[in-house]
Amino acid sequence: MKEKLLDLLACPSCGGDILLAYASKYENREIIEAVLSCRKCDREYKVVRGVPRFADLSRIEQEKAETAENFGWQWTHFTQENEQYAEQFLGWLQPVKPEFFADKIILEGGCGKGRHTRLAAEWGAKEVVGIDLSAAVETAFEATRNLPNVHIVQADIYKLPFKKSFDYAFSVGVLHHTPNPKKAFVSLASKVKKGGAISAWVYGSENNEWITNYVSPMREKFTSRLSQPALYQLSKLPTLGVFLATKLLYKPLNKGAKPIAEKLFYNDYLYYISRFGWREQHNIVFDHLVAPTAFYISKDDFADWWREINAQGTEIIWHNQNSWCGFGKI
Numbered sequence: 192m193k194e195k196l197l198d199l200l201a202c203p204s205c206g207g208d209i210l211l212a213y214a215s216k217y218e219n220r221e222i223i224e225a226v227l228s229c230r231k232c233d234r235e236y237k238v239v240r241g242v243p244r245f246a247d248l249s250r251i252e253q254e255k256a257e258t259a260e261n262f263g264w265q266w267t268h269f270t271q272e273n274e275q276y277a278e279q280f281l282g283w284l285q286p287v288k289p290e291f292f293a294d295k296i297i298l299e300g301g302c303g304k305g306r307h308t309r310l311a312a313e314w315g316a317k318e319v320v321g322i323d324l325s326a327a328v329e330t331a332f333e334a335t336r337n338l339p340n341v342h343i344v345q346a347d348i349y350k351l352p353f354k355k356s357f358d359y360a361f362s363v364g365v366l367h368h369t370p371n372p373k374k375a376f377v378s379l380a381s382k383v384k385k386g387g388a389i390s391a392w393v394y395g396s397e398n399n400e401w402i403t404n405y406v407s408p409m410r411e412k413f414t415s416r417l418s419q420p421a422l423y424q425l426s427k428l429p430t431l432g433v434f435l436a437t438k439l440l441y442k443p444l445n446k447g448a449k450p451i452a453e454k455l456f457y458n459d460y461l462y463y464i465s466r467f468g469w470r471e472q473h474n475i476v477f478d479h480l481v482a483p484t485a486f487y488i489s490k491d492d493f494a495d496w497w498r499e500i501n502a503q504g505t506e507i508i509w510h511n512q513n514s515w516c517g518f519g520k521i
């Protein structure tokens with residue numbers, strides 16, 4: 192934890208300022224082990240292995256803890272090196288471009304292992320704070336600690352430990368895995384200053400009926416309950432089907448016979464992922480099978496989120512005909 196993070200923090204319980212009570216271990220200028228305290232209510236929060244811990248995991252509801260744990264396992268075990276990642280990230284953030292990040296104070300709701308956090312920092316954010324509920328914060332911290340403008344915090348998106356001090360907040364692929372996606376979105380937006388902006392990317396309900404009808408029941412009753420290493424192995428089987436179909440069918444037909452390709456099942460999305468290698472496709476399949484909670488959100492419901500926060504100039508863009516990108520000003 193970098194000491195300048197204190198300026199952005201607020202007690203998740205009472206909103207009071209957070210002070211550094213004492214630090215027992217530093218590495219370079221990074222606070223590794225310390226105790227933070229609230230000026231107002233005296234509650235204490237620990238910094239452990241460089242990460243301030245505001246989420247009391249022992250008291251987090253079962254469902255949230257399971258989602259965090261399942262994704263956390265993946266994020267601490269997969270190493271995803273993908274040069275197309277920036278492009279994918281920008282696809283989810285439409286219509287935002289990298290220049291938008293310059294000199295802004297930014298909050299990421301659900302940072303996983305910190306891939307987007309890192310990109311935001313590299314695109315010139317003044318400060319970027321990535322929060323996550325899961326153990327993935329350990330990986331995110333290690334992956335970003337060399338960047339002077341990145342901060343990783345373990346926190347619950349419903350009880351964010353921050354002042355209303357951000358120029359921009361974003362959350363990609365996370366809100367739909369929380370028990371109440373709209374509430375999580377409103378909570379994230381509440382930390383953005385007047386004149387700031389927010390982006391969110393969520394699974395759409397449109398065109399995903401085959402997932403909600405057939406995949407989701409299997410995920411809820413079976414795959415999300417398997418041990419992660421077992422599911423990791425088992426999910427190679429459906430990945431093989433997706434991999435072969437995208438590489439041998441969707442990619443060549445989209446390049447050589449577009450009118451035929453357009454008639455294929457789920458073409459926009461499967462063509463889109465045909466550019467990814469085995470590891471990335473395996474991640475995608477695993478994602479769809481691992482989460483105990485996943486909501487598929489209609490455009491109408493998504494539009495309602497933006498009305499709820501009184502966003503101005505809201506843009507909602509359909510991504511690959513199966514998910515929604517939203518952007519609006521606060």
Ligand SMILES: [Zn+2]
Binds near residue numbers: 233
């Ligand atoms: Zn307090």
